[in-house]
Amino acid sequence: METSSHDILIIGGGGAGLRAAIEIAELDPKVDVAMVSKVYPMRSHTVSAEGGAAGVAGKDDSVDEHCYDTISGSDWLGDQDAIEFFCNEIPKELLRLEHWGCPWSREPDGRIAVRPFGGMKKMRTWFAADKTGFHLLHTLFQTSLKYATIARYDETFATRLLVEDGAVRGVVAIELRTGKIRAIQAKAVIIATGGCGRVFPFTTNANICTGDGMALAYRAGAPLKDMEMVQYHPTGLPFTGILITEAARAEGGWLLNKDGYRFLQDYDLGKPTPTPVLRSMELGPRDRVSQAIFGEFEKGRAFHGPYGDYVHLDLRHLGEHKIETRLPMVRELCLKYENIDPVREPIPIRPVQHYMMGGVHTDINARTSLNGLLAAGEAACVSINGANRLGSNSLGEILVFGARAGRSAIETVRASGSGNETAILAQARDEERRLEENFLHKTGGAERIAKLRDEMQRAMESGCGIYRERNSLVASANKLRELRERAANLAIDDHTRTFNTQLTAALELGYMLDVAEAIVHSALDREESRGAHQRRDFPKRDDQKYLAHSVAHQAAEGPPRIEYHPVVITRWPPGERVYGR
Amino acid sequence: MSDTIILEVARFNPESDAEPSYESFEVPLRPDWMVLDGLNHIKDQLDGSLAFRWSCRMGICGSCGMMVNGVPTLTCETLLMNYAPGPVRVGPLDHFPVVRDLVVDLDDFLAKLQKVRPWVVRKDDFKPAREFIQSPAQLESFHQFSLCINCTLCYAACPVYGLDPNFIGPAAIALAHRYNLDSRDQGIEDRLDIVSRHEGIWDCTVVGECSTVCPKHVDPSLAIQQYKLTATKEWFKSFLLPRGKH
């Protein structure tokens, strides 16, 4: 077994991981930082973000207003101290990106341009056309190349955190190219592995979003927070689930049912106006808009297609010039994947799983409850997103908390002594044995990976979709239990060391089953409706009992143990969420 | 029309094979399936050992470039239907070492990307308190070259790279050009040292295929030819004003 060691190890090479790496390299070039990523960093899912990143920019705007929008957007489940810190930091981070070369879209006078976004009372979303995530990721990746001190393990798949004496001391990972199993030791480990959308069948998330880091932390003893909070984006293309950015509505797009009627007015989201009004109608928050579309499905006022019901997103009145300059990718995606031109035809869309508000439980400094383990980005839950994230807050989150995780990790390294290397390496060898026996040398087994994955995804959609209730959640939980047992009997017929993607698919399935279980049980225990978590059997928000974060601990046997931690309320007492009036 | 199509897929296992061979699979031919959907059908239903890279399935992560009927193609945005009635031949990208099946070794490309210094270089210490002012026209001047997704289709299309692996190549040069044109950057001279060597821009003989296959219309060939003009101008400048600081 090959071993190496670094001061800080970052798992995940997306926006949060790269931002952390750069922060560390800039703050202290003597700190030895390494990054493990199962894909080349510029392939990470940050690349798919489209609309933009919110940060107070205009003179008519204030940090307090951004805070309030985020807090009411979160249905008061976000921690207000974290949100205030976030809203203060984000403009500085976006400016830093500008100095690093991010091609932000501009006003005619050469200043940064901002656009409106759902649930935001002011125009404050910075954007690079509708490829903001792409430009942000490539800018970060290219900037990271400047620092010789950042070591990279590209296409290296993490399988286990090494924990010794209550502290995380490194990771075991498989180098895909060679199949070599490595023990990489570190005094601090940052999890920046993104989300887990692939536990759902219909998702905007890339194939790599399998909750790896969430599961690694969960298994190592760090709990997962608010996992029941699963965001559905209102506008995904049917069949593929490809995201049509919220910016399409921010630029003035309309949502229409089969009668050509702007139905959001029936869902307490305001009155229709020809031009977009902030925090109203199509610029409502994602949870409410997705629920409204679902409502149209139930009322039979939607179109029926081969891939389920859908409604229309109409951009025709924006004209070709605006679509071409502000939303070029939307047009490109529609032409390629739906064979329609949004300049001439409305776009068929349906709500699609998009984002996990929940994640590894961290404090405001990105520290988890395990010593030496930090987390940032979608993999983490600070929480600034509470029960519903506002569009364009996630790109900000990966920057602010990626950098914060980097800072905290340096402090951890400075304070940490050396661990018991013998014990750590013994643990790594255990993991090597597990990988060889259960996967690489495994013969027999009858279950196909794809079949189990498919059944898991269907169980998650039927039990844990936009609307939930006790019976469907219990059925899903039982199904997941059954799938975990069957997963022990997987058929692995690829015993090649070199680039074994069947091995990684099997390991990813294991991660997803763990994360799915945390989602279902957290949803089962929260007997209220709040933000993205809508219970048919408990349709009201219940601040008496549930103004609290759910925190799921993995149990040795049986379902996870769910605890509740109070939400941090500072200046904004819980109130009604008002949109469009 | 038949409702299935034959995919002939390159197989290579370095632990047992000396060279790649092609294996045929019959996959459903559906109107909205991309070539990638066909490959995933093989992996999920027929042969789980097939190795290929893919992630975003929306043409932005750059993972799934392969040779489809001899042409470098992003498989996630190319309809299987385009190749009906088949068979369709899917192989690893040309000109790169093959790691396994459809997976190629990209180390060389990543090293070249780093070599051209693709970041904002400032010679002065100027850091504006706000953003750098950049007019929409200044943004437009480099924007096209900032759209590269590093899919490396252009390398697979470039016979010069195939014949001379030292050639820095289309995507890396286009990226260097992107930073040169950015009004915030002052690194043009640093990059010239690397890019204007023989194995840089002067290796390019304007085949132009890099721009034809580019899925994001970056037009790396244009970048290289523009770079040649810049390099010539800089050469004359250094000739007329030796070591002169402007």
Added chain:
Amino acid sequence: MAQYTQFQPKAYRPRMSAYWYLDQWHYLRYALRESSSFFVAYFCVLTLVQLAALGAGAGRYAHFEALMRCPLMIIINAVALAFFLLHSITWFNLVPRVAMRQMLGRPTPDMVSSAPNYMVWFGATVILALFFLGVL
């Protein structure tokens, strides 16, 4: 055969065929464009020979003309002309690849940037034709 030693897989390194330019029409067109420069050089030399003959007196020039009338030379020159035309057209079409296309503040279409070349070409041809036809 490549030997696999554990954890050190031997990547397969494809070699380009010596006839790679026959694989695709694009590559063949490129190869033809590149080889056309041979005929361009030939044409230049021929023009020099013609000028030399012209300077050497009427007898030598008549001899040159006689040589040009032989079928083999006509065939060679016809082929050379075809390549010369190909050369001109492909290089004119490359102009937009080389020149900055930022006229009028936005990218100009390819045809617009190569049009001046064609116009100059056409103009020169007309003037020469008029000259040879004795109009000028």
